[in-house]
Amino acid sequence: MNIVDGKEAVCRIEDFRVHYMTFDGPVKAVDGVNMEVYREETLGLVGESGCGKSTLGSALLKILPRTARMSGKVYLEGEDLMSKMEKEMQKLRGAKIAMIFQDPMTSLNPIMKVKDHFTEMIRTHKPEVSEEQALEMAARALEEVGISESRLNDYPFQFSGGMRQRMMIALSIVLRPALVIADEPTTSLDVIVQAQILQLMKEIQSHIRSSMILITHDLGVVAEMAHRIGVMYAGHLVELAPRDVIYYRPLHPYTVALLESVPNTDINDMDLDYIEGYPPSLLNIGEGCRFADRCPKVMKLCRDRTPPDVQIDEEHIVKCWLYADSFEEDEDNASG
Amino acid sequence: MDRTVEVKFLSASIGRAFRKFFRSGSGKMAFTGAVILIIFLLAAVFAEQIAPYDPTVRSGKAFLSPNSEHIFGTDNLGRDMFSRVLYGSRIALLIAFIAVLIAAAVGIPLGLLSGYVGGPLDRVLVLIMDAVYSFPGLILAIAVAAVLGTGVINIAVSIAVVYAPTYFRVIRNQVSSIKSELYVEAAKAIGAKNWTILLRYVLPNVLPSVVVVLSMNLADAIMVEAGLSFLGLGIAPPTPDWGYDLSNGQRFILMNDWWMIMFPGLAIIVLVLGFSLFSEGLNEYLNPNVGERE
Numbered sequence: 001m002n003i004v005d006g007k008e009a010v011c012r013i014e015d016f017r018v019h020y021m022t023f024d025g026p027v028k029a030v031d032g033v034n035m036e037v038y039r040e041e042t043l044g045l046v047g048e049s050g051c052g053k054s055t056l057g058s059a060l061l062k063i064l065p066r067t068a069r070m071s072g073k074v075y076l077e078g079e080d081l082m083s084k085m086e087k088e089m090q091k092l093r094g095a096k097i098a099m100i101f102q103d104p105m106t107s108l109n110p111i112m113k114v115k116d117h118f119t120e121m122i123r124t125h126k127p128e129v130s131e132e133q134a135l136e137m138a139a140r141a142l143e144e145v146g147i148s149e150s151r152l153n154d155y156p157f158q159f160s161g162g163m164r165q166r167m168m169i170a171l172s173i174v175l176r177p178a179l180v181i182a183d184e185p186t187t188s189l190d191v192i193v194q195a196q197i198l199q200l201m202k203e204i205q206s207h208i209r210s211s212m213i214l215i216t217h218d219l220g221v222v223a224e225m226a227h228r229i230g231v232m233y234a235g236h237l238v239e240l241a242p243r244d245v246i247y248y249r250p251l252h253p254y255t256v257a258l259l260e261s262v263p264n265t266d267i268n269d270m271d272l273d274y275i276e277g278y279p280p281s282l283l284n285i286g287e288g289c290r291f292a293d294r295c296p297k298v299m300k301l302c303r304d305r306t307p308p309d310v311q312i313d314e315e316h317i318v319k320c321w322l323y324a325d326s327f328e329e330d331e332d333n334a335s336g
Numbered sequence: 337m338d339r340t341v342e343v344k345f346l347s348a349s350i351g352r353a354f355r356k357f358f359r360s361g362s363g364k365m366a367f368t369g370a371v372i373l374i375i376f377l378l379a380a381v382f383a384e385q386i387a388p389y390d391p392t393v394r395s396g397k398a399f400l401s402p403n404s405e406h407i408f409g410t411d412n413l414g415r416d417m418f419s420r421v422l423y424g425s426r427i428a429l430l431i432a433f434i435a436v437l438i439a440a441a442v443g444i445p446l447g448l449l450s451g452y453v454g455g456p457l458d459r460v461l462v463l464i465m466d467a468v469y470s471f472p473g474l475i476l477a478i479a480v481a482a483v484l485g486t487g488v489i490n491i492a493v494s495i496a497v498v499y500a501p502t503y504f505r506v507i508r509n510q511v512s513s514i515k516s517e518l519y520v521e522a523a524k525a526i527g528a529k530n531w532t533i534l535l536r537y538v539l540p541n542v543l544p545s546v547v548v549v550l551s552m553n554l555a556d557a558i559m560v561e562a563g564l565s566f567l568g569l570g571i572a573p574p575t576p577d578w579g580y581d582l583s584n585g586q587r588f589i590l591m592n593d594w595w596m597i598m599f600p601g602l603a604i605i606v607l608v609l610g611f612s613l614f615s616e617g618l619n620e621y622l623n624p625n626v627g628e629r630e
Contacts, residue, residue: 061524061525063521063524063525066454066455089527090527090528090529091527092527093524093525093526093527094525094526094527094528095527098525098526099522099525101518101521101522101525103518106517106518106519107518107519107521107522108519108522109519109523109536109537109541110519110541111540111541112536112537120526120528120532120536121526121527121528124526124527124528124529124532125527168522171526172526
């Protein structure tokens, strides 16, 4: 296992790329992402729609559509996921790496009882567990998310959206996975339920001691939940740092602009700040910083060469030419 | 998602035409159909007990018009038409059920596989099934029946060939849309195997449409079977069969012997209507948005 600076990396992602093959050429949805997820931490992954954050999440489970081509390395507790066959991945999914989806209304099979969702999940991975034991585990998992055991015999449609998301959480943690990927888990819920679910996820995570990648576009959610935050833009991970650093000392011009565009409730400030322009099309995109066209501090170099991952300090990485000390050195870093 | 079954069954249009006679959603349509079906089923099962005469032997004078002894009259060989119609329902239902069973047994698994696996397999299967589907049903059945020869199983197979693509299409299209539902993706994310997903997540969600197609198919199978027998490609003569009786009876129509074609024809019409009403009612019941569509 990898121990980095006294912290144990549960998941290590190296130069990870996901390209969707289309008739017009590859769409580079995730392009050269490096990051680590430490044990028991929550890593928030933020970015606007289409920046590749959800693709990255699904890619870790290898449940992307057939048109997606993945390259790079993903290590989960030392095991290389990218070299695994589908059969081996099936054994890992749910057991070691679990996913919570955005829309709880449709992520449960409408014709399967709650208990069947659980027993199927448990017995797929642990055939030695008896039906009764599986039900017991299910009851305990439901208890943990605050749903009464008596509802095991109900169908998903008998639950509200918030309760279904609780169920999804219970389902994803019942086998105590090392890594939980939560893909916009609260986006389709109202703010009150959202707060409850986030609180619940926080409690559960510290209780089962797993790591979590929290994918969201909601900067408020990550501020609440995440220990570290990764900011994605157009397939690049542009900045990765502890939460407070991102909020108080952001370095990448995109992160700065993103934080400024968060609407506030101050009625004296009715102007909504936003970032001019649009993210680039990821189809056949070439070299260069992808934020260059919208960046207030753009340099000529930015358009020609993709910036390297600049290590500001131990925990702060920025993918920006502004912070590269000298170009030669960084070229070495980038290629090495 | 629109789960409505849209297939080109003749019986489907019959059922739809009758829909306006029934108040939508009352379930009376399916009920009426069910009553008709039960009557015919009982007739088929208890034909021996109900029929006054042996349908294959002479029981009186030939060409007798309906009277108290022969309520449906007798045919040109003096056989009792009522007994023949009763026994005829046996053959009609038997062949229809076998044909539907074969068609479903071929069409459903292929449709599941094609829709779920996708890719080249899907394209090849769709191409083959569409090619079969594009033939006019009766013509194709005649061609197959002519090759296979007469006999219950052979007729059933030739009808099944016509209708297997219908199952295939309905199942395949629904599977390919259900496949992209989030709960299927979620099932993958919890490590479910492909077979599990196919049998526990996909199949149960397409079954409602299968039920409807099944009952529509039964109606059409009866019509095709009657058509084949009418053309002499069905069951060998002494066996009572509505299609054969029709073709036999129409030779004497100029003698004003209307009862010889009236009763077998009526039996076919009523049974097909029963299936149509039942399936359309069922369709409405299982897919509540059918009525709003038009």
